[in-house]
Amino acid sequence: MGRVSVPRPPRSADRWAVVMAGGSGTRFWPRSRRLLPKQLLPVLGSRSLLQETVERLRGLVPPSQILIVTHQDHASAVRRQLPTLPRRNILSEPIARNTAPCLALAALEIERRAPGATFVSVPADHAIADAREFRATLLEALAWAAAEPVAVTIGIRPAAPETGYGYIQLGSRLAGRTARVRAFVEKPNAARARKFVSSGTYLWNSGMFAWRTATILELLDRLLPQVTQPLRAALAKPARARPRALERAYGRIPSISIDYGVLEHARDVLVVAGDFGWSDVGSWAALAALEVAGSRGHVVPVDAKGAVVFGNGRLVAVVGVEDVIVVDTPDAILVCHRDRAQDVRQVVDELTRRGLASYL
Amino acid sequence: MGRVSVPRPPRSADRWAVVMAGGSGTRFWPRSRRLLPKQLLPVLGSRSLLQETVERLRGLVPPSQILIVTHQDHASAVRRQLPTLPRRNILSEPIARNTAPCLALAALEIERRAPGATFVSVPADHAIADAREFRATLLEALAWAAAEPVAVTIGIRPAAPETGYGYIQLGSRLAGRTARVRAFVEKPNAARARKFVSSGTYLWNSGMFAWRTATILELLDRLLPQVTQPLRAALAKPARARPRALERAYGRIPSISIDYGVLEHARDVLVVAGDFGWSDVGSWAALAALEVAGSRGHVVPVDAKGAVVFGNGRLVAVVGVEDVIVVDTPDAILVCHRDRAQDVRQVVDELTRRGLASYL
Numbered sequence: 248m249g250r251v252s253v254p255r256p257p258r259s260a261d262r263w264a265v266v267m268a269g270g271s272g273t274r275f276w277p278r279s280r281r282l283l284p285k286q287l288l289p290v291l292g293s294r295s296l297l298q299e300t301v302e303r304l305r306g307l308v309p310p311s312q313i314l315i316v317t318h319q320d321h322a323s324a325v326r327r328q329l330p331t332l333p334r335r336n337i338l339s340e341p342i343a344r345n346t347a348p349c350l351a352l353a354a355l356e357i358e359r360r361a362p363g364a365t366f367v368s369v370p371a372d373h374a375i376a377d378a379r380e381f382r383a384t385l386l387e388a389l390a391w392a393a394a395e396p397v398a399v400t401i402g403i404r405p406a407a408p409e410t411g412y413g414y415i416q417l418g419s420r421l422a423g424r425t426a427r428v429r430a431f432v433e434k435p436n437a438a439r440a441r442k443f444v445s446s447g448t449y450l451w452n453s454g455m456f457a458w459r460t461a462t463i464l465e466l467l468d469r470l471l472p473q474v475t476q477p478l479r480a481a482l483a484k485p486a487r488a489r490p491r492a493l494e495r496a497y498g499r500i501p502s503i504s505i506d507y508g509v510l511e512h513a514r515d516v517l518v519v520a521g522d523f524g525w526s527d528v529g530s531w532a533a534l535a536a537l538e539v540a541g542s543r544g545h546v547v548p549v550d551a552k553g554a555v556v557f558g559n560g561r562l563v564a565v566v567g568v569e570d571v572i573v574v575d576t577p578d579a580i581l582v583c584h585r586d587r588a589q590d591v592r593q594v595v596d597e598l599t600r601r602g603l604a605s606y607l
Numbered sequence: 608m609g610r611v612s613v614p615r616p617p618r619s620a621d622r623w624a625v626v627m628a629g630g631s632g633t634r635f636w637p638r639s640r641r642l643l644p645k646q647l648l649p650v651l652g653s654r655s656l657l658q659e660t661v662e663r664l665r666g667l668v669p670p671s672q673i674l675i676v677t678h679q680d681h682a683s684a685v686r687r688q689l690p691t692l693p694r695r696n697i698l699s700e701p702i703a704r705n706t707a708p709c710l711a712l713a714a715l716e717i718e719r720r721a722p723g724a725t726f727v728s729v730p731a732d733h734a735i736a737d738a739r740e741f742r743a744t745l746l747e748a749l750a751w752a753a754a755e756p757v758a759v760t761i762g763i764r765p766a767a768p769e770t771g772y773g774y775i776q777l778g779s780r781l782a783g784r785t786a787r788v789r790a791f792v793e794k795p796n797a798a799r800a801r802k803f804v805s806s807g808t809y810l811w812n813s814g815m816f817a818w819r820t821a822t823i824l825e826l827l828d829r830l831l832p833q834v835t836q837p838l839r840a841a842l843a844k845p846a847r848a849r850p851r852a853l854e855r856a857y858g859r860i861p862s863i864s865i866d867y868g869v870l871e872h873a874r875d876v877l878v879v880a881g882d883f884g885w886s887d888v889g890s891w892a893a894l895a896a897l898e899v900a901g902s903r904g905h906v907v908p909v910d911a912k913g914a915v916v917f918g919n920g921r922l923v924a925v926v927g928v929e930d931v932i933v934v935d936t937p938d939a940i941l942v943c944h945r946d947r948a949q950d951v952r953q954v955v956d957e958l959t960r961r962g963l964a965s966y967l
Contacts, residue, residue, distance in 0.1 A: 277924070545963060549953045562939040562966050564637070564954040567947030571928055573940070579922040580935060582942055587927030593909045594924040603905060606922050 254394035268371035277579035286372035376524025388457035402450025408440035532588035614754035628731035637939035736884025748817035762810025768800035892948035
């Protein structure tokens with residue numbers, strides 16, 4: 248593969264998109280609950296992250312060719328949030344098994360409906376500032392994926408030495424925004440992260456991919472047969488028997504990510520460098536950093552530098568406490584230091600331990 | 608005056624008590640509001656501080672001889688909280704003018720009803736652990752006040768080098784818990800406060816006093832005629848005309864404390880040392896220190912040493928923030944560092960500035 252120019256993208260009829268909406272979003276407690284995970288919340292405005300993700304994909308992919316994969320507990324909420332999407336485009340998993348089974352299920356469904364298609368897969372719960380550049384980047388990824396039998400990942404030009412993301416080391420440049428992947432790198436420590444960013448040859452791993460259906464299924468069948476075989480068997484069943492069969496299949500297949508299970512072992516992977524104001528909105532602190540107007544109600548700070556309030560109509564006063572995040576909801580209040588936003592998960596664990604199910 | 612034993616207390620018919628309930632209690636925002644100041648709040652349990660104060664005085668003074676002085680805006684709430692108290696025992700001030708006018712008004716009323724009486728005056732918003740010892744101390748103060756034409760103050764054995772209280776330097780000991788006052792000392796700095804406490808010859812000034820009505824009125828007429836003259840004139844008016852007359856009088860008289868205006872200038876003052884677990888409950892931090900079960904609803908702390916929650920039924924989770932006080936109410940939430948509890952007043956100022964009257 249020695250192209251000097253970006254290949255022509257597949258025609259719109261052959262473009263599909265898969266939105267991975269399986270997250271449980273405990274890190275956004277108390278706003279996120281078991282039945283209302285982060286991707287279903289209006290985190291950034293009036294529409295949920297899922298609704299914004301689907302909206303962003305329109306114009307790149309025909310709505311009839313956008314699939315949502317979600318946990319069965321959330322399927323009805325997803326349908327309510329996306330009324331214009333065909334019901335059959337919402338695939339529900341009986342058990343969350345991370346991204347590899349999720350993408351395998353989607354790929355098998357696309358293969359069944361549209362042999363020869365190429366698709367992008369994107370998480371449902373990311374924030375993207377520049378939707379136009381986002382679509383241009385994904386279109387380039389679709390073009391490479393349609394032209395070559397390889398996985399194409401979207402890398403993000405790092406804005407800071409984040410230790411919370413995996414990184415992608417760039418290999419030889421191809422054309423446009425695209426290069427070969429030299430290596431996938433696990434979450435680094437602060438020192439390595441700084442090296443990565445200053446080197447200019449590392450990108451954040453965004454968890455977004457493009458590939459021909461045939462390509463990902465070939466990779467999955469080779470690298471994760473324990474995932475694809477039970478799924479193929481279940482989907483081969485008559486429609487009536489399929490739900491129970493899928494449930495049994497998911498009971499057997501391992502929980503494994505597409506990065507760890509496939510991409511890190513794939514010989515040939517391309518990366519398209521994206522620069523469209525990306526955030527995975529991984530915690531209240533990340534959301535606070537986006538400085539979204541997430542608050543309803545008055546806020547009165549007194550010597551409260553760095554305090555961020557996600558209000559719910561009530562007035563919130565913060566006195567002499569810096570870098571604190573306050574989240575108000577009808578039945579629960581969170582007061583959390585910005586540096587400890589990841590540990591909101593511990594609150595959820597404690598609520599589970601105490602059996603306070605009504606707050607979960 | 609060279610007694611070697613505590614004089615006999617006045618007979619119960621001659622004992623009166625004045626409860627000073629004029630506070631506006633902005634320091635307990637958001638629980639305390641303009642129409643619901645601290646003394647009317649169930650700060651320590653199911654009953655308000657005022658109700659507990661009156662309850663404490665029963666057994667020392669006949670209920671018919673307990674007067675409450677409050678701001679006219681709070682008079683009806685006071686009546687509701689003290690249904691068994693004769694209505695005429697609730698005196699309302701048209702304008703808050705600190706403790707000297709408050710006690711002058713009460714003394715003139717007692718003089719009118721019961722010439723020759725002796726009374727104790729106590730703030731409505733203090734916490735007292737040992738009511739029995741409290742009554743014994745006040746009875747001793749009543750005894751000295753009835754026997755001698757002097758002001759008797761209640762001093763508190765200091766539990767810590769507080770810089771938020773005025774101190775009383777002890778003079779020659781008389782008998783029982785009682786000594787002469789050598790000097791009243793303004794709020795000291797930390798170093799002096801430590802000296803005071805270690806010396807063992809200083810007490811906290813509790814703002815509680817005992818005196819014969821004739822004694823305090825003589826002191827007031829001599830030292831603060833600008834307070835007593837307008838009041839005497841107003842009260843001399845026929846009942847119908849009295850409210851307007853009082854309003855005009857209060858418009859003219861200065862705002863001044865009994866400590867600053869009278870006691871610091873009185874020649875002869877006695878002090879009875881009290882040791883009954885006293886707190887002026889001056890702020891949320893002071894209340895937190897009392898470790899009262901002021902909270903309704905679940906609390907989930909994660910690395911939140913020293914955090915105190917005054918809940919309101921909602922669950923409150925605190926993550927990675929130490930020494931924080933969280934106060935929940937139906938329409939407002941306060942998040943405040945324990946060392947900054949005094950600055951809750953600034954929130955009230957800001958709300959006033961912004962014209963957010965509904966939160967005041």
